[in-house]
Amino acid sequence: MLLAFAFxxxxxxxxxxxxxxxxxxxxRPLPSFLSRVQxxxxxxxxxxxxxxxxxIGARAALDDHLRLSRALDGIAANRPGxxxxxxxxxxxxxxxxxxxxxxxxxxxLARRYDAEGRTIVLGAPDGNGDDSLPRGSFTxxxxxxxxxxxxxxxxxxxxxxYATSHGLPAGxxxxxxxxxxxxxxxxxxSTLLGELRIANRLVIVNACFSGTxxxxxxxxxxxxxxxxxxDRTSFGCAATNDWTYFGDAFVNRxxxxxxxxxxxxxQAQVKIAQWEGEIGMTxxxxxxxxxxxxxxxxxxxxxxxxxxxxxxxxxxxxxxxPARPRR
Numbered sequence: 001m002l003l004a005f006a007f008x009x010x011x012x013x014x015x016x017x018x019x020x021x022x023x024x025x026x027x028r029p030l031p032s033f034l035s036r037v038q039x040x041x042x043x044x045x046x047x048x049x050x051x052x053x054x055x056i057g058a059r060a061a062l063d064d065h066l067r068l069s070r071a072l073d074g075i076a077a078n079r080p081g082x083x084x085x086x087x088x089x090x091x092x093x094x095x096x097x098x099x100x101x102x103x104x105x106x107x108x109l110a111r112r113y114d115a116e117g118r119t120i121v122l123g124a125p126d127g128n129g130d131d132s133l134p135r136g137s138f139t140x141x142x143x144x145x146x147x148x149x150x151x152x153x154x155x156x157x158x159x160x161x162y163a164t165s166h167g168l169p170a171g172x173x174x175x176x177x178x179x180x181x182x183x184x185x186x187x188x189x190s191t192l193l194g195e196l197r198i199a200n201r202l203v204i205v206n207a208c209f210s211g212t213x214x215x216x217x218x219x220x221x222x223x224x225x226x227x228x229x230x231d232r233t234s235f236g237c238a239a240t241n242d243w244t245y246f247g248d249a250f251v252n253r254x255x256x257x258x259x260x261x262x263x264x265x266x267q268a269q270v271k272i273a274q275w276e277g278e279i280g281m282t283x284x285x286x287x288x289x290x291x292x293x294x295x296x297x298x299x300x301x302x303x304x305x306x307x308x309x310x311x312x313x314x315x316x317x318x319x320x321x322p323a324r325p326r327r
Contacts, residue, residue: 022125024094024177034181042183046170049192051138051182068122068134072147076117083300084157085113086148088120090136092165094176096127100242101206103130104313105162105251111310112255113160113301120144124176138174138184142192149196158297159193159201164247166237167207169230186216193217200297202261206246208233211287220293225250225265229285235276242314245275246286257309260302262290275316 031052037045078084089106091098102123110119122136122144134140141163148159166173171185186205193201202223205213211230218224227246228234236245243252249271254264265288276283290298 022129022131023096023127024124026094026175026177028178031181042168042170043185046183046185047187049138049142049182049184049188051174051180053137053180056179064135064140067132068140068143071120071122071134072144074117075120075147075151077151078153078157080153082156083297084118084152085109085115085160085301086118086120086152086157087113087115087160087162088141088144088148089122089162090141090144090164091123092136092138092141092163092172092174092176094124094180095166095237096125097237097241097244098164099123099126099130099133099136100128100314101164101244101247101251102136102162103133104242105164105247108251108255108310109160109162112305113158114304115160120148135176135180136174137176137180138182141184145192145196145198149198152198154197154199156297157200158301159198159203161201162204162206162251164206164244167205167209167228167234169209169212171212172205172207172210186213189213190216200294202298204250206234206244210234211285214287214289218289218291220291221297222289222291223261223294223298224287224289226287227284229287232282232284234284234286235279235281236316238316240315243316245272245316246284248312248314248316249275250286252312252314256312258305258307261298262288 087106087109089102091102103121103126106119106121110116121133122140123133124136125131163172166175168183171183174180174182199221203217204225206227208228209230210226210228214224214226234244234246250268254267269286272286273283
């Protein structure tokens with residue numbers, strides 16, 4: 001079986017947290033067989049969305065299955081004649097900074113796009129006592145997307161997908177403690193969305209090298225936002241953070257304000273460049289694509305967004321203190 005990614009020569013992601021309750025940590029070395037994956041195998045594996053799971057107990061597997069089932073069962077049906085948004089926010093790395101980010105991003109996006117009751121959050125414990133979510137993995141992502149496709153009207157409704165994790169040139173990384181490993185490419189995600197006929201979509205990928213998702217997901221009815229250019233890293237997953245730089249600037253700040261998406265992205269670009277300059281890092285160069293027909297659903301959603309801004313929460317927003325680079 002081809003593996004989804006090669007960690008050979010890569011640094012294992014540092015584990016960040018502001019608390020320790022229920023934390024799923026990376027405590028063992030990576031499996032030795034991962035070091036033998038060749039670059040071409042890494043690409044093929046990412047394009048297949050391959051994931052490796054091992055050493056998961058039967059009770060833990062059942063508990064996660066039931067959590068996911070409850071989350072999917074709770075999704076509200078669409079409202080005929082209304083452009084409804086369905087938000088899926090997923091942390092694919094068990095480092096709690098990503099779990100905290102996915103939780104709050106879901107709240108921001110649900111409020112902005114009128115998706116209360118139509119929001120799913122997947123992720124590991126947040127390090128502060130919240131261990132209530134179904135696990136964020138490629139399998140749970142696929143199943144959640146399939147459920148959304150069942151209840152939405154593809155002709156008028158919209159998927160809002162926010163994915164946060166570490167990234168490699170081959171794609172976004174799935175790295176869950178010592179039990180889950182993999183990488184999903186933009187091509188794999190595009191194939192999955194095509195299979196489910198989800199054409200109206202805002203996909204936000206927050207990971208290093210996430211610009212690789214832009215050409216793969218671009219279409220006339222898509223909006224794609226990436227935290228970094230295809231050949232650049234992004235920053236900010238420090239142990240004290242609740243947000244990465246991109247998540248903080250774009251979601252926690254800009255999307256809380258009643259302004260068009262394009263203006264929010266531009267505002268976030270300026271803030272991210274400021275932070276990166278302060279720590280002397282090469283610019284991550286966040287990316288955006290807006291399809292020629294995306295305005296049909298985007299205007300409908302943004303015409304209904306709340307006209308009162310909410311305050312940013314968590315770190316680094318409160319204080320603008322730069323953090324060490326993500327790895």
